[in-house]
Amino acid sequence: MRRGKKYGLIIFSLMILLMSWEGQKIDSAAAEGAIPQQSIRLRILAHSDGVGDQIVKRRVRDAVVEQMNAWVGELEDPQSLEAARGVIREHLDEIGERVGETLAESGKKYGYKVELGMVPFPTKMYGGAVYPAGDYEALRVTLGEGNGKNWWCVLFPPLCFVDAGSGDALQNGQGSQAVSAKGGADQPVQAEPGETKVRFFLWDMLVRLWDWIAGLFR
Template sequence: MRKLIAALLIAVILVTVVSMSGFASDCAQIREDILRIHVLANSDSEEDQALKLQVRDRILEESAGLFEHMEDKQETMERAQEWLPDLQAAAEDEIKKQGYDYPVTVELTHMYFSTKQYDSITMPAGDYDAVRVLIGTGEGQNWWCVMFPPLCLPVAQNHKQLTDVLNASQMDIVQGGVKYEVKFKLVEWFEEIKAAVESWFA
């Protein structure tokens, strides 16, 4: 009886792995093609959360039109790298303007995100390239969006749309919402385990 139960469990696991393989592959490609922006508040106080949004707005204002005509994420990352000092200066100026003296760091990094939803778009968990804006200790709730293709930046007409970057099955995933809730959880679980294992051997 135990052998039968074990065989059934193994069969279920194998079916799950096989059924998830295409989904996981599409999620990996989504992570590869997307550049995110991540703004971390100093704390969860009302004042610090308000400051986070003011810094966010200033960064988005400074980035307006910056990524027009960008053809792919790599080109966007190169442009973002060039503009980091300007974005850093803008963030510092806004913080000072609002009467705070928090340090702020604006950097291009590769970091882990859990599954996140922005309006009707859901981004699967995993490691993404991102422009990160760290205010003070960065211990408060954060705000995130997608820089490439620009879902949250005020841009002119000449910019890539999400449909220009992702294929049909990938678009179905990011727009799937509740339909893929369980699969998003499985991907998140897998990515968290993978990150833990990698940190053990780092």
């Protein structure tokens, strides 16, 4: 068991180096298209920049986007901002429950906050365009202290569509009722489609490796 922990610590050190590169690459993938004047963003703030907290941030992202996809699919007009706003407000408690469940499943005991309103954003690049800092309507999920790197995307109207199984970006006509599972960090850059597929595969491997290492210390 001691030998296993030694190997685990060595692998963990290598993971930190890989995470610092891979996490930035994945978070920096920007969706295609410009952000309309009337839109609703999603912003998730991690508890910290620690490896475990950043992994949990992505798990929460996946849980929220998956749930939003289901609700968007039920709308008569998935492009209606008013309808989208109403759905989010109606299901805020359910979104919070989903976030809480994800944190519990990940072994995290810190709190969280889910809110819809005007949220401050720093200057962002999205789809090759720069958007000035300011307050924008958004669904904001704060995990713990919310001091870590954030993840964000545009919930409504959906501008980029992602296959949840592979993380590959799809053409806009292939899934008109899907919410993007891609977004950007504070300083996103454009990513090539082929590179995105490889990066998501590497990220999945890193997450599984982290879970294995964490299991050695339980």
